[in-house]
Amino acid sequence: MLPQMALDKKVLIITNPKIAGLHLQTLLAHLKAKEIYCHTLPDGEQYKDLKRIEDILEAAFNHRLDRNSLMIAFGGGVIGDMVGFASGIFMRGIDFIQIPTTLLAQVDSSVGGKTGINNHFGKNLVGLFHQPQAVYIDPRFLCTLPKREISAGLAEVVKMAVCFDKDLFKALESLDLSKENALLEIIYQAVSIKAKVVAEDEKEHGIRAALNYGHTFGHIIELQSGYGKYLHGEAVGIGIVMANTLALALKLITQDEFNAIKSLLEKFAIPTHYKIANVEYFYDAFFLDKKSLNAKIKFILPRGIGEVCFRDDIPKSLILEVLREFA
Numbered sequence: 001m002l003p004q005m006a007l008d009k010k011v012l013i014i015t016n017p018k019i020a021g022l023h024l025q026t027l028l029a030h031l032k033a034k035e036i037y038c039h040t041l042p043d044g045e046q047y048k049d050l051k052r053i054e055d056i057l058e059a060a061f062n063h064r065l066d067r068n069s070l071m072i073a074f075g076g077g078v079i080g081d082m083v084g085f086a087s088g089i090f091m092r093g094i095d096f097i098q099i100p101t102t103l104l105a106q107v108d109s110s111v112g113g114k115t116g117i118n119n120h121f122g123k124n125l126v127g128l129f130h131q132p133q134a135v136y137i138d139p140r141f142l143c144t145l146p147k148r149e150i151s152a153g154l155a156e157v158v159k160m161a162v163c164f165d166k167d168l169f170k171a172l173e174s175l176d177l178s179k180e181n182a183l184l185e186i187i188y189q190a191v192s193i194k195a196k197v198v199a200e201d202e203k204e205h206g207i208r209a210a211l212n213y214g215h216t217f218g219h220i221i222e223l224q225s226g227y228g229k230y231l232h233g234e235a236v237g238i239g240i241v242m243a244n245t246l247a248l249a250l251k252l253i254t255q256d257e258f259n260a261i262k263s264l265l266e267k268f269a270i271p272t273h274y275k276i277a278n279v280e281y282f283y284d285a286f287f288l289d290k291k292s293l294n295a296k297i298k299f300i301l302p303r304g305i306g307e308v309c310f311r312d313d314i315p316k317s318l319i320l321e322v323l324r325e326f327a
Helices: 017-029 050-062 077-092 103-109 139-144 147-164 166-173 184-200 207-212 215-224 232-249 255-267 279-288 316-324
Strands: 005-015 031-040 070-075 095-100 117-119 122-126 299-302 308-311
Touching: 005 017, 005 050, 005 077, 017 031, 017 070, 017 139, 031 050, 050 077, 050 117, 070 077, 077 095, 077 103, 077 117, 095 103, 103 139, 103 147, 103 184, 122 215, 122 279, 147 166, 147 184, 147 207, 147 232, 147 255, 147 299, 147 308, 166 184, 166 255, 184 207, 207 215, 207 299, 207 308, 215 232, 215 279, 215 299, 232 255, 232 299, 232 316, 279 316
Parallel strands: 005 031, 005 070, 070 095
Antiparallel strands: 117 122, 299 308
């Protein structure tokens, strides 16, 4: 829950107009500081760019923040990524706090210190690792969240379950979203998994890359659809199905496991279908993925449910064959 915060410093809250209208007064009621300022940014993945980073920095300089000041990211994953990046480069780095207001941000993106912005080459290709001073997760903020956003957040939980926790996968299969506080235990389990993985591999040199399961495909879907058609979690859901199609072709998972994962995504109204316009163009976009090294595409693929593996030895012919199934 959101605690009472007393801070002897200047604070700059970064949010978007929707969250400000719904929840800013709640945050202000929990916050005391030497000076408090608020800056709003447009809502949407298409605005996660260098222009908006410059806007945050401009606000920070206009309010005369210094190296002892603090930024607060108050919103979803887009706000969190941008504030993390901006605070990481303002005066070579100041503290920031994450207060995520979407399920996706609460279960995943607010934890771990990844920050970044998009450009026309791809998603999150410009950024840095900058850990928040604290992350405050308050499920009450989810009460105003549209069902589509809840579904998008659950895609990230499915991702973690398939990669790391078969029991969590079973819990999701029986999850009844109509019950009050149904998401509380799910949020706790997802954050616990994420925190454990990040503690083991903060800079993503090893196991943390597994958290990109579904993202290798999903990021390309977001890019090629203009960051407007799909929410991030929706693109990840489709990406999970694409990754699983490749895993099925490699006999890493069974048809029953493939069906179970797809059925779970569909249970939460997460999209599982996508039409690739140009297979070769889609394939070429893999090489801009941050995990690709030495002209090799690294795929994160499930090995059953509850395990994950990395593969960079898959022939182009097989990858194209899988992509054609979505063409």
